[in-house]
Amino acid sequence: MSDGTLMGTDELPYDPTSPLTPTGNLRRRMIFSRAVSVAASMAAYIAIAVLIVVVWGVASRGAHALRLNFLIHNPEGLAEGGIANALIGTALMVLFGALIAVPIGVLTGIYLSEFASKKSRVANGLKLALDLLQGLPTIVVGLFIFGLIVIPQHKESGFAGAIALAIVMLPLIARSSQEVLLTVPGALREGADALGVNRWRTVLGVILPSAMSGIATGVILSTARAAGETAPLLFCDGIFNPNATELNLFGHGVPNIPLLILTASDLAIPEAFARAWGAAFVLLLGILLANIATRIVLNRSLKKRGGA
Amino acid sequence: MSTRPFAQRYFGRGHSSSGTRRNPVTKTGDSVLRGLSTAAGLVAVLVLVGVIYQLVDNGQPALSRFGLGFLGHTTWQPNFKQFGAGALIFGTAVTSAIAGFIAAPLGIGIGLYLSMMAPRGVRRIVGPLVEMLAAIPSVILGFWGVLVLAPFVTKHLEPWLHNTLGFIPIFGAPQSTGLSVLTAGLILAIMVLPIIASLSRDLFLTVPSELTQGAEALGATRWEVIRGVVLPTTLSGVAASVVLGMGRALGEAIAVAQVIGDGNGIHTSVFDPGATLTSRIALQFPETTPHTLYSGSLFYLALILLVINLATTLLARGIARRFDVERSYAKAVAV
Numbered sequence: 001m002s003d004g005t006l007m008g009t010d011e012l013p014y015d016p017t018s019p020l021t022p023t024g025n026l027r028r029r030m031i032f033s034r035a036v037s038v039a040a041s042m043a044a045y046i047a048i049a050v051l052i053v054v055v056w057g058v059a060s061r062g063a064h065a066l067r068l069n070f071l072i073h074n075p076e077g078l079a080e081g082g083i084a085n086a087l088i089g090t091a092l093m094v095l096f097g098a099l100i101a102v103p104i105g106v107l108t109g110i111y112l113s114e115f116a117s118k119k120s121r122v123a124n125g126l127k128l129a130l131d132l133l134q135g136l137p138t139i140v141v142g143l144f145i146f147g148l149i150v151i152p153q154h155k156e157s158g159f160a161g162a163i164a165l166a167i168v169m170l171p172l173i174a175r176s177s178q179e180v181l182l183t184v185p186g187a188l189r190e191g192a193d194a195l196g197v198n199r200w201r202t203v204l205g206v207i208l209p210s211a212m213s214g215i216a217t218g219v220i221l222s223t224a225r226a227a228g229e230t231a232p233l234l235f236c237d238g239i240f241n242p243n244a245t246e247l248n249l250f251g252h253g254v255p256n257i258p259l260l261i262l263t264a265s266d267l268a269i270p271e272a273f274a275r276a277w278g279a280a281f282v283l284l285l286g287i288l289l290a291n292i293a294t295r296i297v298l299n300r301s302l303k304k305r306g307g308a
Numbered sequence: 309m310s311t312r313p314f315a316q317r318y319f320g321r322g323h324s325s326s327g328t329r330r331n332p333v334t335k336t337g338d339s340v341l342r343g344l345s346t347a348a349g350l351v352a353v354l355v356l357v358g359v360i361y362q363l364v365d366n367g368q369p370a371l372s373r374f375g376l377g378f379l380g381h382t383t384w385q386p387n388f389k390q391f392g393a394g395a396l397i398f399g400t401a402v403t404s405a406i407a408g409f410i411a412a413p414l415g416i417g418i419g420l421y422l423s424m425m426a427p428r429g430v431r432r433i434v435g436p437l438v439e440m441l442a443a444i445p446s447v448i449l450g451f452w453g454v455l456v457l458a459p460f461v462t463k464h465l466e467p468w469l470h471n472t473l474g475f476i477p478i479f480g481a482p483q484s485t486g487l488s489v490l491t492a493g494l495i496l497a498i499m500v501l502p503i504i505a506s507l508s509r510d511l512f513l514t515v516p517s518e519l520t521q522g523a524e525a526l527g528a529t530r531w532e533v534i535r536g537v538v539l540p541t542t543l544s545g546v547a548a549s550v551v552l553g554m555g556r557a558l559g560e561a562i563a564v565a566q567v568i569g570d571g572n573g574i575h576t577s578v579f580d581p582g583a584t585l586t587s588r589i590a591l592q593f594p595e596t597t598p599h600t601l602y603s604g605s606l607f608y609l610a611l612i613l614l615v616i617n618l619a620t621t622l623l624a625r626g627i628a629r630r631f632d633v634e635r636s637y638a639k640a641v642a643v
Contacts (some may be wrong), residue, residue: 033529037425043417044426047438047501054444054498057456114343115348129353131625135617137559138584140359140610143593147362147607151598156448167355174352200341228445230562232588235593254357258447265451273455274410280448291443295436 030275055284060280061274070278076244079271082103083279085245089254090283093158094227097165103220105170109177109215114203139231141167146235157253158160158246161237165226172225176218180211213301217294228283230258236298258281356378362612367607369600378608384572384583386592391605393585393612399489400584403564404557407500408492412481412550415504422505424513424520435509442502450566453495454556458486458567461494466579480577487569489582500553507549511542548627555620559613561586583611 022030031191064070065083073082108126116123130206145164150156184207208215237253246252264276362372370378370391381392422435466482473479515538523533539546569581570591583591589606596603 029532030379033531036531036534037421040417040425042420043414044434046414047418047441047505048434049442050498050501051437051441051568054449054452056453058448084638102353102643106353107345107411108348109339111349115345122560126349126352128621128625129356132618133356133623135354135555135559135615136620137561137610137613139361139559139561139589140613140617143366143589143607143610144355144359144362147366148425151366170352170355180370198335198338200337203341228447229448234437234562234590238594252537258445261447261451261560262566265454276451280451283445284448286377287443291440295319308420 022183031086032093047201055288058277058280058284061278062139062277062284063098064274065278065281071282075275079275081275083257083275083282085247085259086118086255086257086260086279087282089158089248090227090256090258092247092249093165093233093254094223096159096162097169097226098219098223100163101166101173102157105219105222106172106215107178108170108174109181110203110208112174112178113181114207116197130171130174133167137231138168138229139234142232142235144190145232150236156238156253157251158237158249161201161256162249163231164232168229168232169222169226172222173218177211177215179216180214181207183214185213213297217298218291220294224287228287230257230262233259234262326488328389330582331610351377360614363607363611364441366598367604369604369607369613370610371604373394374605375603379612382535382574384588386595386602389601391601391608393609394570396583396585396588396609396634397612399568400558400586402489402578402582403492403568403584404554405488406578407496407557408554409548409555410494411500411504415553416508416546418501418505419508420538422509424530424534424538435506435629438505439502441498444498446499446563448559448561449495449498450563453491453563453567454487456492457494458488458491460486461488461491462486466490470579477576478578480575480579482625483579483581485569485581487581488579489568489575490578492564492568492582492584492587495567496557496560497641499560500557501555502551504549506541507552508546511545513537513550515541548624551620551627552624555617555624557583558616558620559586561590565590585613 023025033302070082071087072084074083074085075083108130112126116126141164145160145167148165149160153160188206188210189202192206197205233256237256238259244253244255245255248254260279261276261283264272335396374381374391378391378393379397380394381390382394382398384395385391418438422431422438426434462485463483466486469479470482494638499580519537519541520533523537528536545561567586568583568587570583570587571581572583584631589609593603593606596606
């Protein structure tokens with residue numbers, strides 16, 4: 001290494017003092033690679049830009065809704081008043097739907113993770129059924145409930161709408177509960193088994209409590225999704241008069257936020273738009289906040305589990 | 309994850325039952341919980357069977373009158389009792405294709421960025437933000453589409469596309485309303501994008517790091533790693549994610565019904581109003597009375613949607629199973 005003759009030539013083939021910058025073919029390859037990276041990151045920022053444009057579009061037109069008067073008063077005429085009836089109607093229907101879907105969904109998750117053996121045909125068939133139900137266009141769910149409940153009863157009702165929402169929620173809750181239950185460490189099950197605890201006590205006393213935050217996340221997210229669903233309500237809980245104040249689920253159509261927005265956009269009367277933008281903003285705010293909050297809680301519990 | 313207690317598994321039933329006394333209550337508890345959860349699982353299956361039954365039953369007038377010819381007919385004139393799904397299947401295909409054409413490259417790009425390129429901190433913020441797009445209710449997206457996007461499309465996008473790419477017949481003369489197949493496709497692209505993005509990110513994360521690191525050790529640039537290792541090993545999975553996204557697009561009703569303009573027939577230009585299977589149901593079902601040819605035809609449309617859903621779900625599941633990413637698939641399905 002003391003002189004250049006080791007290399008077999010009098011000169012070094014490269015200048016060791018020159019900076020290490022790629023040239024020629026390598027340079028071209030690296031530039032191309034960098035260009036692809038930039039394009040991929042652009043794609044992500046385009047998506048975020050779209051999110052911002054939509055949310056801002058709704059927020060800037062609907063921010064007036066964040067007045068107490070708008071939230072606690074029933075609508076009057078075309079443009080006056082608030083959206084109290086629709087807010088309460090949506091809350092009632094989603095709550096009723098959740099009351100039906102949550103127990104069934106969580107139990108289905110328990111069946112899939114605790115009782116069905118992994119390779120069994122029954123479990124696979126059930127998973128397929130849940131996937132199909134999940135992929136089912138929500139408008140088809142609406143038609144199903146129309147045929148099942150509305151035609152025999154000869155009337156649309158909040159009850160029919162709530163059942164339709166429950167069907168939308170069911171596969172979401174079932175699959176997410178199953179996912180969460182599968183992440184419960186097997187050591188907990190084996191520990192309970194070793195103590196001679198029966199299966200059902202293990203499930204109710206050990207496994208469910210340790211999966212509770214995850215299951216709650218799934219429930220909240222699917223409830224938020226159901227609150228924004230319009231298609232299942234279109235034929236089951238039609239509101240021909242957005243000013244109706246019917247809040248009896250077993251009576252006639254119950255006013256709700258999604259159909260209020262849809263009716264306003266069908267009417268094409270600018271005066272009605274302000275109220276619809278306000279309703280859209282309230283709904284969007286609620287759904288986004290539910291999403292953000294559950295995400296934060298979920299991250300925190302994952303961190304806790306990882307650190308423990 | 310055995311359903312039998314530890315002791316039974318290793319020492320046999322006899323030993324266990326003599327060691328731990330089982331009282332009848334706990335045995336009943338076991339069978340009650342098992343029975344309840346099995347019954348709950350059955351509900352999903354029953355609902356599915358009920359859906360099929362209701363669609364076939366209520367669609368009977370149209371099913372028996374038109375048969376499979378319904379799929380090919382393009383006329384839809386309720387006043388003359390003429391119904392055919394051809395134009396609607398075409399409209400569904402075109403809007404979904406536009407959505408896929410826009411969302412697939414963007415979504416795959418986002419997946420690559422989030423799985424291989426973005427720094428950790430960026431990942432934790434950008435990923436959830438992209439997924440948040442999926443949380444926007446379709447009726448709000450549709451309302452925004454009618455009042456904000458459609459005017460923009462008709463004022464700026466349509467003239468620009470017509471002037472630069474007008475030699476292609478699908479970019480015909482701009483229309484005045486902006487309620488068109490193109491606008492519907494754009495709205496659908498927004499809905500499909502987060503699905504494809506989060507699915508493909510999860511897929512790219514399943515590529516074994518030995519493979520990517522091996523390629524890097526051989527001097528491959530990041531693009532060459534993607535092109536030579538990541539994409540070939542996940543190709544069919546990426547296809548599955550696009551199929552799933554398109555499946556979602558096919559079934560979306562409200563937002564499409566709001567912005568597509570409910571036109572009849574098949575048009576070459578994407579600036580013309582059109583209709584899809586779902587938008588036709590959403591817009592015209594309230595006009596019908598039960599057990600007529602009209603309402604039966606709309607139930608028939610729903611039956612077509614059900615079959616399409618079955619096909620896309622089975623296809624995507626089959627591909628997902630090959631990749632052993634069933635769990636991330638389930639997660640993304642539940643986005």
